[in-house]
Amino acid sequence: MIDLSAMTTETRNKNTMRLDEMSSLEIVMAMNKEDATVPVAVSTVLEDIAAVVDWCVAALSDGGRIIYMGAGTSGRLGVLDAAECPPTFGVSPDLVVGLIAGGEKAFIKAIEGAEDSKELGRQDLIKHNITSKDVVIGIAASGRTPYVIGGLEYANSIGCNTASLSCNKDSEIGKIAKHKIEVIVGPEVLTGSTRLKAGTAQKLILNMISTASMIGIGKCYQNLMVDVVQTNEKLNVRAQNILMEVTGLDRQEARKVLSQAGGSVKTAIIMTLTSSSKEDAISLLDKAGGHISRAIKMKM
Numbered sequence: 001m002i003d004l005s006a007m008t009t010e011t012r013n014k015n016t017m018r019l020d021e022m023s024s025l026e027i028v029m030a031m032n033k034e035d036a037t038v039p040v041a042v043s044t045v046l047e048d049i050a051a052v053v054d055w056c057v058a059a060l061s062d063g064g065r066i067i068y069m070g071a072g073t074s075g076r077l078g079v080l081d082a083a084e085c086p087p088t089f090g091v092s093p094d095l096v097v098g099l100i101a102g103g104e105k106a107f108i109k110a111i112e113g114a115e116d117s118k119e120l121g122r123q124d125l126i127k128h129n130i131t132s133k134d135v136v137i138g139i140a141a142s143g144r145t146p147y148v149i150g151g152l153e154y155a156n157s158i159g160c161n162t163a164s165l166s167c168n169k170d171s172e173i174g175k176i177a178k179h180k181i182e183v184i185v186g187p188e189v190l191t192g193s194t195r196l197k198a199g200t201a202q203k204l205i206l207n208m209i210s211t212a213s214m215i216g217i218g219k220c221y222q223n224l225m226v227d228v229v230q231t232n233e234k235l236n237v238r239a240q241n242i243l244m245e246v247t248g249l250d251r252q253e254a255r256k257v258l259s260q261a262g263g264s265v266k267t268a269i270i271m272t273l274t275s276s277s278k279e280d281a282i283s284l285l286d287k288a289g290g291h292i293s294r295a296i297k298m299k300m
Contacts, residue, residue, distance in 0.1 A: 007168045009141050009194050013187035021064040031196070037280075038200045048181045049208050052163045055135050056209060057177070057216030059161070061289065064133030066096045066213065067125070069255040071115030072168065074139040074202060076107055081206040090227035091221045096126050096210060099124045101147040118150025125151050132159035137209070139202060140164075141181070143171020143195035148265045152176045165205060167198040181205060218266075218290030223254030225267045226292065239265050247272040266292055274299040 016022075016030050042049075045292030056066050068078030082128055086093050102111025130136065136155035138148035143166030150278060153176060157163045161291060164177035167185055174180035183205065185197040214220070219227045224246065228239045243254045246269050254268075261268035261278055270281035276299065288294035 007142055007183055008186060009167050009188065009198055010192050011187045012191050013189055016189045019190065031189050034186075034197055035200060038185055038197050039204065040218050041183050042201055042204050045181050045183050045205075048179065049205055050212075051179055052137065052181065053209055053212040053216065054137070055161045055163070056213040059133055059135045060095065060213060062133055064131070064135065065094065066210070067128065067134055067136045067155075068096075068098045068125070068139060069121060069136060070099075070139035070204070071101035071106075071145050071147050072110065073199050074145070074148075075115075075142055076198060077206060078137075078139050079107055081203075081210050082197045083122075085214070087229060087231075088225065089214045090229040091214070091219075097128060099128070099151070101145075105253055115145050117148045118146045118153070121147040121150030121152075122154040125154050127292060130155065130158065130160060135161045135163065136162045137165060138173045139166075139206075140171070140173055141167045141198035141202065142165050143168045143173050145173070147175050149176060165202060167201060168195065218288070218292070218294075221266070221269065221292040226263050226269065230263055239263070243268050243272070244294060266290070270295050270299075 008057045019027065019225060024029065059065065068082055070078045074289035079100050082096040082098030085091055085096040100106050102114030106114060136151060138152045140148045149172060152162050152164065162177045163179045163181065164171065165181045166173055167183055169182055169184060171182060174182055185201050188194060188196045190196065224242050226242060228235055228242065230236045230239050237257060240251055240254045242265055243249060243258060244251060249257065249272065257268045257272055261271055266285060267278060267281045270276055270284055271278060273296055276284065284295040284298060288298055
């Protein structure tokens, strides 16, 4: 029998022992009060998060990928973060991959027993042809999910950098991963419902990992999201606005330069700020590893 008694995420919250007797306002006030403690908990593990980001930046710069693995809520959060990277940063869907126990259908409907298979975790990584260049991040609020354990063990065996993200101290996945992030958010408002504070903490940390990693490979300039994929009118306008903000061009001029740059905001910025041709701008960006700031300094 699994012993859950030592897991903080499974213990009862003394502040909500009367949860079933509370009014709707009292319930949401209690939840809000507990949620306010989550960013504080995350702040205690920032160095661990940054270390994983450094791995991810190195991997992405060397042809590797970020691969999230999890089950249930943890798996869904990983899939969600991965799914948001292509439209946000203009990257291939293969660059950040989210794997959930039970496959894609488990995202909207729980697949009973899928998380209990270490072999399934191993097989899912094999199907995705992972190599030693990839970073595999196992996510489990409990820190003991067999699916994640199996994946981390396999990833270790082929030389990947592996990290764990859990909400319990001295977690099983933390002992297997080469680097662990253990964010202790305390007992949930509703005992054992780790989609609450634990899920919020995981979401915050995944936001940090993917965003900081993308910044690290040149997907932003200053604090602007410059690799905009213009797939609709809103994004067309956003691309123009970014170029206008950085360069001082008016909208008509911005549209013209974007057209000359083949729709690439980054290329258009370099063309404008360094008075370069499209070809020279692309070459500068390539030499600068995709970083606009570095490309500008190289031209000066």
